[in-house]
Amino acid sequence: MKQAAQRGDKARLTALLPQARGHLLEPWAAYWELRARLTEASQQEVQAFLAQYAGTYQEDRLRNDWLLLAGQRRDWNGFTSLHPAFRMNDDGQVRCYAVLIETLQSGTATPVQVDEVRRNWFAQRDLDDGCLTAADRMISARQMPANDAWKKARLSIEANRPQAARGAVMIVAPDAIPLFEDMNANVGKFLASRAVVAAKSRREIVVLALIKLAIADPETAASQLDGKWGPMLSAEERNWLWGTIGRQAASKLSPSANTYFSYVTRNSDLSDEMLAWKARAALRTGDWKAVQAAIDAMSEAQRQDPTWVYWKARALATYGGDERRAQARALYEGIAGTRGFYELLALEELGQRAAVPTRPAPLTAEEKKAARDNPALNRALYAISIGMRPEGTREWNYATNLHDRGGMADRELLAAADLACQREVWDRCINTSERTKGAIDVDQRFPMPFRDTVVRKSQEIGLDPAYVYGLIRQESRFVMDARSGVGASGLMQVMPATARWTAKKIGMSDFTPGQITDRDTNITIGTNYLKLALDDFDGSMPLAAAAYNAGPGRPRNWRNGPIMEAAIWAENVPFNETRDYVKKVLANTTNYAALITGRPQSIKDKLGRVGPRDTAEPEPNKDLP
Numbered sequence: 001m002k003q004a005a006q007r008g009d010k011a012r013l014t015a016l017l018p019q020a021r022g023h024l025l026e027p028w029a030a031y032w033e034l035r036a037r038l039t040e041a042s043q044q045e046v047q048a049f050l051a052q053y054a055g056t057y058q059e060d061r062l063r064n065d066w067l068l069l070a071g072q073r074r075d076w077n078g079f080t081s082l083h084p085a086f087r088m089n090d091d092g093q094v095r096c097y098a099v100l101i102e103t104l105q106s107g108t109a110t111p112v113q114v115d116e117v118r119r120n121w122f123a124q125r126d127l128d129d130g131c132l133t134a135a136d137r138m139i140s141a142r143q144m145p146a147n148d149a150w151k152k153a154r155l156s157i158e159a160n161r162p163q164a165a166r167g168a169v170m171i172v173a174p175d176a177i178p179l180f181e182d183m184n185a186n187v188g189k190f191l192a193s194r195a196v197v198a199a200k201s202r203r204e205i206v207v208l209a210l211i212k213l214a215i216a217d218p219e220t221a222a223s224q225l226d227g228k229w230g231p232m233l234s235a236e237e238r239n240w241l242w243g244t245i246g247r248q249a250a251s252k253l254s255p256s257a258n259t260y261f262s263y264v265t266r267n268s269d270l271s272d273e274m275l276a277w278k279a280r281a282a283l284r285t286g287d288w289k290a291v292q293a294a295i296d297a298m299s300e301a302q303r304q305d306p307t308w309v310y311w312k313a314r315a316l317a318t319y320g321g322d323e324r325r326a327q328a329r330a331l332y333e334g335i336a337g338t339r340g341f342y343e344l345l346a347l348e349e350l351g352q353r354a355a356v357p358t359r360p361a362p363l364t365a366e367e368k369k370a371a372r373d374n375p376a377l378n379r380a381l382y383a384i385s386i387g388m389r390p391e392g393t394r395e396w397n398y399a400t401n402l403h404d405r406g407g408m409a410d411r412e413l414l415a416a417a418d419l420a421c422q423r424e425v426w427d428r429c430i431n432t433s434e435r436t437k438g439a440i441d442v443d444q445r446f447p448m449p450f451r452d453t454v455v456r457k458s459q460e461i462g463l464d465p466a467y468v469y470g471l472i473r474q475e476s477r478f479v480m481d482a483r484s485g486v487g488a489s490g491l492m493q494v495m496p497a498t499a500r501w502t503a504k505k506i507g508m509s510d511f512t513p514g515q516i517t518d519r520d521t522n523i524t525i526g527t528n529y530l531k532l533a534l535d536d537f538d539g540s541m542p543l544a545a546a547a548y549n550a551g552p553g554r555p556r557n558w559r560n561g562p563i564m565e566a567a568i569w570a571e572n573v574p575f576n577e578t579r580d581y582v583k584k585v586l587a588n589t590t591n592y593a594a595l596i597t598g599r600p601q602s603i604k605d606k607l608g609r610v611g612p613r614d615t616a617e618p619e620p621n622k623d624l625p
Contacts, residue, residue, distance in 0.1 A: 002388065005032035024382050028391060031058040038065055043078060050085075057376060057398040060087050064094065071097035072129050076104065088402045092120035093130035100134040109143045118148055122155055127164045136171045146172045147236075150204045154240060155271065157211045165208065176202040187212045191224065199232045207237050211244050218248040222260060239264045243274035250277040251574045253561060257281040258290070267297035276302070279311060283568045284561070288315040306335045306342040307571070313346070338440070341583035344590055344603040345567060353600035354590045360439035363415050371415035374399060381423055389479075396420075396428050400435065410436040417444045424449070427477035446591050449478050450491075450519065457523050461531045466596050467541060468527055470588030471548065474581060480519060489516050492526025501625050502529045536621045538613070541606050542566045545585040550578045552624045556613075563611030570607070 001020065004012040013033040020029035034041060034049055046066050053059040063086055070079040071094070083098055096117050103109040109117075117138060121131035135152070138144035149172040156165035162184045169180050179198050183190040187209050190198075198205040206229060214221035222245050230238055242263040250257035261278045264270060270278070275294045282290035292315040295308045302308060313331035316324040329350070336346040338354050347354065371377060376399035383392030400416050401407040408416065413436050420428035426447055433444035448454070448469060458465040475493040476482040488495050494502075496513055503511035506528050515521040530548060537543035537555065546555040558573060570586070573579035590603040613619070 001029050001032050002391075005036060008036060010036045024379055025388075027053045027056045027058040027379070028383070028388075031062055034062065035065060038062075038069060050082075055403070056379075057395045057403075060398070060402075064088060064091055067091075067094045067097065068130070071133075076101050087405075088398065090402070092124055093128045096120050096128075096131035096134040100130070100137060103134075103137065109138055109141070114138055114144050118144065121148075121152055125156075125159055125161055125164070127161075127167045132167050132171070135168075139171055150207070153204075153208060154211055154244075157208050158215060158244065160215075169205075173202055173204070176205055179205045180208070183209045183212070187216075195229075199229075203232055203234075203237070207233065207241065210241050214241065214244045214248055218245045218252075218254075218260070219256075221245050222256075235265060236269045239266055239269035240271075240274075243270040243278070246281070247274045247277040250281040250572075253284070253558060253572065253574065255561075258285055258287065261290070267293055270297065272298050272302045276308075279308070280572045283311065284564065284572055288318045291315045306340060306346070309335050310342040310346055311571075313349070317349075338591055338594075339434075341567075341570075341587040341603070344587055348602060348604055353602050354594050355600045356442050356594050356598070357440040359443070360410075360414060360441055363411070363418055367411055367415040368418060370412070371419040374416070376403065377416060377419060380428070381420070381425060384425055384428075385423075393428070396432075400432050407435065410439045414439060414441055414444070417441070421447065427479055430473070430477055442591070442595060446473070446588070446595055447478065448592075448595075450523070453520055453523055454527075457520075457527050461528060463527055463531045463534070464589070464593070466593035467585075467589045468530065469592040469596075470585045470590075471530065471545065472526075473588045473592075474584045481517070490522035490526075491519065492522055492530075494522060494525050494529065495625075498529060498625050499525050501623075502532070505532065532621050532624060536619065536624050538617070540566070540608060540610060541586060541589065542570050542582050542608075543610060545582045546573060546578055547624070549581045550575055554578075559610050560612050563609055566607035566610045567604075569610040 001013055001016050004016065010033075013036050017029055017033045020026050023029065030049065030053065034045070038046075046062065049062055050059050063082055067079055067082055067086060068091070070076075070082070079097060080101060083094070086094065089095070099109075099113045099117050103113060117131060117134045121135050124131055135144060135149065139146055139149055149168045152168040153165040156162070156168065166177065166180060166184075169176060176198075179194065179202060182194055183198070183205055190209050191206075191213065195206050195209060198209075210221050210225060210229060213224070221241070225238065225241050225245070233241070242260055246257050246260035246264070249260055257277070258281050261281060264278075267275065267278075275298050279291050279294040282288070282294065291311055295303060295312045295315070298308060303312075309331050313328040316331070317328035332346040332349045335343050336350055336352070337343040338347070338357060344354055376395055380392040380396035380399065383389070383395065385392075399408075400413060407413075413432055417429050417433035420426070420432060421444055426449060429444055429447060433441055446469070454468055454472075455465045458468045472478060472491050475488075476491050478491060480491060482491070482493060483489050484493055494516055496516065499513070499516045500511070502508075502525050506524075508524070511521075511525075516525065530544065533547045533552060534541070534544040536552060537547060537559075543555050543559060546558070554575075559569070570579065570582045573582060586603060586606055589606060590601045593601040593606075
């Protein structure tokens with residue numbers, strides 16, 4: 001039935017459904033069958049499904065699907081009748097429909113409603129009906145500034161989502177669609193021939209063209225903005241463009257990034273993403289004043305991220321003075337702990353090191369039984385056990401995070417995590433335990449399956465087992481059959497070509513590609529490759545982790561430039577995935593080291609400093625793949 005659902009085979013789903021009646025996964029079977037023909041289903045049929053599977057993930061998932069359909073049909077009564085029971089409440093488009101209906105009923109929109117639609121609209125990557133329709137109404141009623149539509153178009157062009165940009169332009173300037181189409185088809189030709197015409201009527205299209213150019217070639221875009229186009233644009237438009245150009249340059253680690261950002265006359269005109277890169281570029285050059293200015297201009301939500309709490313505290317502490325140092329200390333205290341990379345760094349700024357937290361009181365028999373008896377958790381574990389991991393994971397996350405408002409309480413989460421640990425479903429064990437707010441069960445958050453093998457194979461080649469565990473936890477969450485979209489396999493997510501190269505390098509003459517999913521072979525290959533990468537990068541854990549994730553060629557380039565703290569270097573890694581990966585591997589490593597050794601650990605010691613390779617030192621593994 002899953003395969004039939006993926007093919008959209010409605011007849012096959014309907015034929016198979018009777019055989020699934022009474023099965024533990026019947027809610028999935030019934031959901032797939034009705035979802036496939038939802039556009040033809042009646043309200044009564046939907047209501048019957050919701051009643052039959054009340055309280056399940058599948059009930060709320062179908063409600064989500066039906067709410068979107070009701071919104072697209074402008075069936076406001078049908079939407080309103082179902083929306084109050086929507087428990088997940090995590091769909092931005094559904095939320096925009098809900099706000100739209102509220103404003104239709106009241107006849108106006110409050111500033112809070114306008115802000116909610118704007119926030120959800122800007123966050124939607126693809127063309128959507130709900131937020132587009134709500135924004136259209138608010139802009140038409142002059143409750144939302146028309147410039148918000150142009151901002152949405154800019155964000156969409158930056159994200160290479162031209163249809164979403166076109167939808168935004170259609171709201172405020174339908175007459176400019178032909179210009180938009182020309183611009184999107186060939187930006188170079190447009191700027192050379194039709195942009196002057198656009199500037200006279202719709203200079204906003206020129207802004208979109210320059211954004212598109214900046215994504216591909218920031219230097220050329222800067223030259224054009226600094227030349228004929230700058231005087232034709234508003235100050236806000238110029239600031240946005242300099243922010244876009246600066247962001248692109250910063251993500252290439254170009255020294256010119258700070259120069260481009262310096263042309264911005266008002267930081268509040270920039271997006272959060274631009275401000276993040278402005279802060280990163282300033283960190284590379286030690287311009288703490290610019291770091292703080294960029295952080296202060298971020299949205300409240302982004303300012304509260306531990307990343308920017310930490311760097312603002314560092315900026316304040318660098319300035320000196322009792323008042324600033326007190327402010328910095330308060331910021332550190334607000335995030336310090338063992339939960340993540342910046343929490344560990346803040347802890348160290350306060351003079352402490354990562355230690356094993358006090359374990360919570362043991363779970364009672366009643367708490368364990370409540371988890372064992374939870375039908376959603378049981379369905380999730382069963383689905384995972386028969387190879388339906390994505391479905392099982394979604395149902396598990398719903399049961400722990402969304403079924404009850406605010407999610408499960410700490411003790412319930414610990415009991416659910418314990419259930420997953422006992423079944424060796426390590427990813428659910430870890431992720432569930434990480435959600436606790438007060439209690440920290442370090443054995444759940446940082447489990448050590450296959451300890452004898454990991455420790456032995458690591459120590460045989462002089463590798464810190466805490467580093468290996470830190471990497472495996474991030475790579476696969478100890479899921480044996482994990483396979484990435486690019487073909488990496490097993491606990492240590494080894495690529496086939498890398499496995500062959502490493503096996504040959506270490507003299508494993510009998511290696512065959514099929515062995516990569518064998519646990520011991522996977523650990524052998526993975527640890528040896530990690531050690532070769534670590535040797536190649538002078539023992540730098542951050543650089544070797546980046547090489548493991550993105551290949552060695554990229555961090556070899558990224559390390560060129562000034563010598564800096566590895567925390568600053570890691571925050572400037574150009575790839576979002578690799579930046580997050582390096583920080584999490586180092587945080588994991590620090591926590592595992594505290595657990596394995598029983599002694600407090602310094603994340604700063606593990607980070608060290610990063611800079612260009614000493615040219616006098618030979619590269620140990622020039623052929624490292």
